[in-house]
Amino acid sequence: MNLLSAGLVAAVVVLIALSAVAIIRADRPGGAWGRRLRSRLLLGVPWGTIVSVLFVLAVYLFVQRGYWHWTDPVTIPFRSWSYLYPTGWLTSGFAHAGPGHLRGNLQATIVLAPIVEYAWGHLPQERGSQSFASWRTNPWLRAFVLFPAAVLGVGLLTSLFALGPVIGFSGVVFAFAGFALVHYPVATIVALLVSSVISTVVSSLVDPIVTATVSASPPSAPSWAGIAIQGHALGLFLGLVLGLAVLYRREGRPSAARVWLAALVFAVVQGLWAVYWFRGGGTYVLYRGVGVALVLLLALLVTLAAVASERPLISGERSLIDPLSPLQTALSLALIVGLALVAYLGLGPPFVGSASVAVVITVALRILYTVVVRIAGSGRWAFGGITRRHVAITAVLLGVALLAGPAVVPNLVTVGDDAVPEGETVTVEDYTIAYGEEVPNRMVSAIDISAFGETTQINTSGVIVINEDRHIWARQVSPQQLAYSGAVRLRLGGVGWSESVVVRREGWTAVGNGTAYQVWLDAEDTPTQHAFDSAPQTATPSIDGRTVTVVPDDGEFYLGVERGNESLGRTALPEVGETESVGRLLFSTERRDGRAVVVAERGGTSVAVARHEQYR
Template sequence: MDPVAVGFGLVVLAVLVGSAAVVRLLYRPERPWSEVARARLVWGVPWGSILVLVGVCCVYLFVQDGVTDFTDPVTIPYRAWSYFSPLGMLTASFSHADAGHLLGNLVGAAAVAPIAEYAWGHYPEDGERADSRLADPRVRALVVFPAVVVAVGLTTSLFALGPVIGFSGVVFAFAGFAIVHYPIATLVAAVGLQGALLTVLEALRRPIGVYVAEASPPGPPSWATIAIQGHGLGFFVGIVLGVLVLRRRNRSPNPFHLWLAVALFGFAKSLWAIYWFGDQNTFVLLRGPGVVVVAVLAVVVTVAATGSERPLVPRRLRREGDSSERSPSERVLELARGSGRTDGGDPGGLDRVAAIVRGARADGSDRRYHRYAAFLAVLLVTAALMGMAVPANVLVVEEETTAEAAVEIEGYTVTYEENVQNQLVSPVAVGPLEDAVALESSGVIVSSDERQIWLDAVTSRRLAFSGEETVIVGGPGWRESVTAERTGWEPVGNETVYQVRLEGPDGDSRLAYESNASRADVRIDGRTVTVASADGEFVLEVAADDGDEADEPTTAPVPTENESTEAGGLEFEHEDGTVYAVSNETEVAVATEETYD
């Protein structure tokens, strides 16, 4: 390890600790933070959150085999593929795609999970059964809280749209539960603290970094990589649980704080990024409708969590003379009115007081009605987010591969195919999506009928960029890799001709795909040159450019480096990755070898 980097890391740590110590001297709260924490948590420690985070790390290390390769775990079988693939459904919410994905979700959970656990509390609230086993602080911390987290994780897996993977749905549930109890604290933790923690961790890991400008492989927009439905589902599940706990404890947050926190959280965490897939690697982003949805839901959640505790049914709908629903004030006013007046004075004062009392009760009833209606709307949104995933999760992968060469490993089939129908995404030709069509995929395809898996693991564009990619398949206790390698030649002025080979665990390389031939945009002595791939070998086809298609072209293999060959009266030389055609002391480049980043 570089001693300079270690030294800077220690400096970063010392400065952070020192700044916290200075603030501690300047700010003396009435109740120390440790006392505030111990009031609701055993020893002031969020034991449940710690246990959950340790469990997620164990899944990554020992279930996904991250202990073998920490940066490249087994992921394919641990996605939420289908109800007919129980392993993925049970593990998707607690598995991760790579080390960066794991770190991001762990830090996000560490920022908001303790707030959610603090809101839940290890000690029973007033009015809760103190004699129940569930009232034991140790049970609430080490059993109830983790059990609810597991249940929420299974919910976000079972009702996730698409083969999602990651703990983020549960992280959003933590945020949803915490935000209805402590809106501002949760907003600061989720939006500010999470980013600060990630920055500090990166500064400690790599205090000084040297970065070089370089090309990046083609990929979708950042918002198109977000499991927006899973995040929204987790957030609303957390809100529903939080509101239920609030009502059980007869508490209510500040309406303005809650509205502000939900709205800003939704915008900061991209809950507005509603999108779908178009054709030819395009994506449709519904940004405007998404912003409207976040704004409306912020109001709905606020009303659902901050409504009055007054009776639901408005006074005007109750039966006349039904005294069972009358308040003591109304009963006293009724007796006073019935007793009459002996001095002949105007009883209008009593009528005005009665009207005020009735108006106050009506206001409370309306607020109660609004609260129930808003909470019902939250439930309907949650149900809609769940329901949209059910049809996708009951689909069965039945189509077998048409590729001639495939690598078979323990029920997995790995192929390279182009322009095949994507079996995971269906067209939705409505409104702004009216141009959506059945999507086609090209690249390295991993499928498994018994596991209900179909995945374009490496796109053709990414393989064209890198030249070589490795796909990991496996399951509990085992992993294997398949390597895809692309080689090609680019004729001058035309499309690249390429081959893709797959190499399985046995080390046997097989030809998986050959592209169409492509003619160079040059003419030498009335001849044309075409680059083609035939039976795994690149060849040069020379034909007379006289319009007579009856003449068969003459072919020859592409010469190796610093070698030459002859075909159709032309000599071809291979120098520094370029093939030149030579005739009558004229030398013309006809094709260059494809290079990769």
């Protein structure tokens, strides 16, 4: 960091400190708002938030080895690849893909979690409750144990029921938002803006001066395709369930207009409208209209749930719906959830799996439903006398089922037969690294599910990581990404260890045609392995009826000469400054504008036939 950058960082820090001093002197924290904080939080501090942030940071630093490799942590073993891999689903809700991912989630946690902790309170707010009367009302336990335990539980739930091998704390962050929306909707949106401010300020401290130039970008998926929409929505609904459980025990309700607007703004800004499908072959389909409709439905549901009262759903001296026994209630919920899941997943091969999921989810919902209703103070079995609040809770829990249910069958996967593509591989402990193109995805194809003309049976290409013990089969780097950079480093490992593998590509582009390339794998203390040869590529120019083809073969590049359908032979591609002759063509390699170019010559006529692939 140069002197100017250091001065700018110092200026930002000083101005933040001066602002804090000015606010404290003007508002006097010992005054009204200080007393309000201390009336809800132990010593006025959100201890549960601090403990949760430190836990997530510790996972990144020590479990993912971020302390030793801050910008390149171990991520592959800490994704929720399968229910058969406990390490993955136990850690994925708290692990992160990199420092930017970690910083974004922790910044959102710092502004949202204190709102949740304040709404819940270390000092119980329910009428008639007293601190230290029981373990549930003990402020120290509520601050340092119960709140972090709830965070841990939500993190595990989002990991278990998220669709695909997700990673990150964002499911819990969305749960914080769902809880906060029904208690303090305006404060939640303000917190969203504050998070953006914090992000900018932190960036100014890390990189006070940024120099950028116009340059090509590596191939990447659309920005909306990187949003874990299902996991985020699931976290939001789980937070909503917990927020309603606390809200219903207390007097007072938020403004319907504020809740609706806050829920809508939050969902849109956080990209919950990005409903998409990966079709394979680098193609993504965005259902924007469906996503916006779902966001509007979500805002309506959150609003109705937040303001729902204990008034009977059907007025009159006698309800048209007789009270149900616990068994009848369970059967009713099973029917509702089962039909919803079957409609969501579709009939056909997945039907049996859907029915099984419906049974499991129904049992869980019955327990949750009873707990929530009893916490709300009704003291009755659900549907004993149907109120508007009962309907709201049912709708929210049904939303949880619709989000969680579809993830169960896809997450019951493992590595299939013939998992390793053809070609040489390298092995690091229990990992196998390979390169393949248009090979069946051995994780996705375990169960074929079709819906709306789409299918999970897809082929994939690129750098593939396989670990049958951990139930991992994943494409980690696409061919386009490798062609852009020329080399990538993969960090493999587990709890307490890590090791890198370098994947390298080299190619020659036939003039007027595609690129012929090869891929090598290089692990620590292991000889470099040649992993892949692409198809040959023929240059468009011809000399005296002869065409030239770039042929990759077992780690070497050759130039083949053809006339019509007749092969005139082939020779090794010459090094810079050297020549080779075959088929009465003389080949030489020279540098033009810093790039190696192969030139073919005959009878005084010369033409460029191949150029070395350039990387960024």
